Amino acid sequence: MSEEWDSTDGILRFPSGALVRGRGLRHPLPSGPTPSFAVYLLGKQPPPTEWEARWLRWPDFRLPKDRRQARDVLREALTRAGNERVEVACGGGRGRTGTALACMAVLDGVPPDQAVAFVRRHYHPRAVETPWQRRFVLRFEDA
Numbered sequence: 406m407s408e409e410w411d412s413t414d415g416i417l418r419f420p421s422g423a424l425v426r427g428r429g430l431r432h433p434l435p436s437g438p439t440p441s442f443a444v445y446l447l448g449k450q451p452p453p454t455e456w457e458a459r460w461l462r463w464p465d466f467r468l469p470k471d472r473r474q475a476r477d478v479l480r481e482a483l484t485r486a487g488n489e490r491v492e493v494a495c496g497g498g499r500g501r502t503g504t505a506l507a508c509m510a511v512l513d514g515v516p517p518d519q520a521v522a523f524v525r526r527h528y529h530p531r532a533v534e535t536p537w538q539r540r541f542v543l544r545f546e547d548a
Contacts, residue, residue, distance in 0.1 A: 408490045411437045417506055417528045419513040423486035427506055427528055429498025440492035444482050446501040463501050466534065468541050475508070483509045503532025507542040517543045
């Protein structure tokens, strides 16, 4: 049985129909259902959660420490988003989260040169904050 989000707040719909909630961990947990699975993009280990989560070591304004792990974790998140409530989050919910969502869009078939624009249009207009994050998305298929 497919788990659904009951709001559109922070929800990005990928071309395949998969839904992923992006958010900033410095903000309160949104009302409604909690994620079944989450990916936390932080420089230090996040606190434990009641749901299954993966920690991807990713310092603020930087890139993931292990690019191969990033590809594997984001692929897992996209696959699970087909029938689970998946959340991707960093501190503020824009730079690292936007970059991860853009990489997931590439995995979902969005051309790399259009992925940042896709996420900015459908998630947040200031997603993917730095030039090196944009380059990371462009080269993500080669990671």
